[in-house]
Amino acid sequence: MSTFSFKPTGSIFEEREALLEEWTPDELVGRDEELTQYHAALQPVIEGETPSNIFIYGKSGVGKTAATRFLLDRLERDATNIDGLDLNTIEINCDGLNTSYQTAVAIINELRDPANQISNTGYPQASVYEFLFDELNQLGGTVLIVLDEVDHIKNDSLLYKLPRARSNNDIVDTKLGVIGISNDLNFRKQLSSKVRSSLCEKEVSFSAYDATELCEVLRQREAVAFQENVLKDGVIDLCAAFGAKDSGDARQALDLLLESGDIARETNAEHVTELHVRQARERLQTDQIIKGIDNYSQHGQLVLWALTILEEQGDSPARTREIRAPYETLCEREGSDPISDRAIREYLAELETLGITSSTQINRGKSGGKYKKHKLDQPVSSVKSGLKELLGPEAEA
């Protein structure tokens, strides 16, 4: 019997941390076009002019935050060499800050010392803006405020006031620029035209990474994270190919490389191989499925299970009415009453949004009507492992 004692293996990794989210590389690879545009948009700062307000958008994990930190670091460094240029940058993540009010408070508290912070409630909105502009006026020089995940702010009064503070004379001496970052591609469209025109003076769109760019990102981390020659040929290429196919998200590709290394270490392997990558991918896909349907009602999970059964039998893509038969059998087995076709369709739509299934619309013209056919968009084995975890061992049967 194992004693479950802990011993460092000292194998595989040199610095595992270099694959974690928090690790910031010194150089940013694979983003030349985006960095060139972003750099140009920031140029007025170093000229001593009023900064442009910049809007950065693109899907999750495409380097928006990393590029912002990278360029602002360089900008701060280079600004110190310029006489008379006093630059301050403030980064706020708006995740969890649902309103303009809360965001304004967060900026104030970032600017004030710890003894002088204000609370999230109790002040009229107008006073909070007054405090904010006071702080910014006192700071002087040039100030850049980065609002990451800016789409979380549900009402746009701050997004209107802040970029216009100088033209409205709310701020007199300080040169203020706002950088909004968002991965919600509809956010910009939904902004009122007056907010859009001031917040989005300059825009930089970040595209999804292709396989070549992901290779560059992964190789840069390999050099730091892994011991020499631990990765077998093809491992980076495979992680990059999966990453580009899935979503072009560097975070996911890095997670895949990390998980592959973990599996190699768990199994006492000397090298990380393509097989480890494939196993890691399946593990991560299962985790993603579990995360997606974990808080689903039991019926949502049974609908997915029914579709999985059809997929295994080679009977997918399938219409709702075809999914209904195995679904009802499962309901009987679980002792619960089936839900309506309409409710099944709603679950199928949600499963599609989660990337677990996909559908095609079939249009039979006037007489045949329109309907959708559904199929799994993830490997059967990952879906089954996910369902097994949630519904018990029979789900794998």
Ligand SMILES: Nc1ncnc2c1ncn2[C@@H]1O[C@H](COP(=O)(O)OP(=O)(O)OP(=O)(O)O)[C@@H](O)[C@H]1O
């Ligand atoms: N070009 C790159 N070179 C090196 N590492 C990168 C690069 N792009 C992204 N990364 C890494 O990938 C992860 C995700 O990147 P980042 O947070 O910048 O994405 P994002 O576009 O801001 O995504 P989100 O909208 O989800 O916040 C980070 O760990 C980051 O360091």
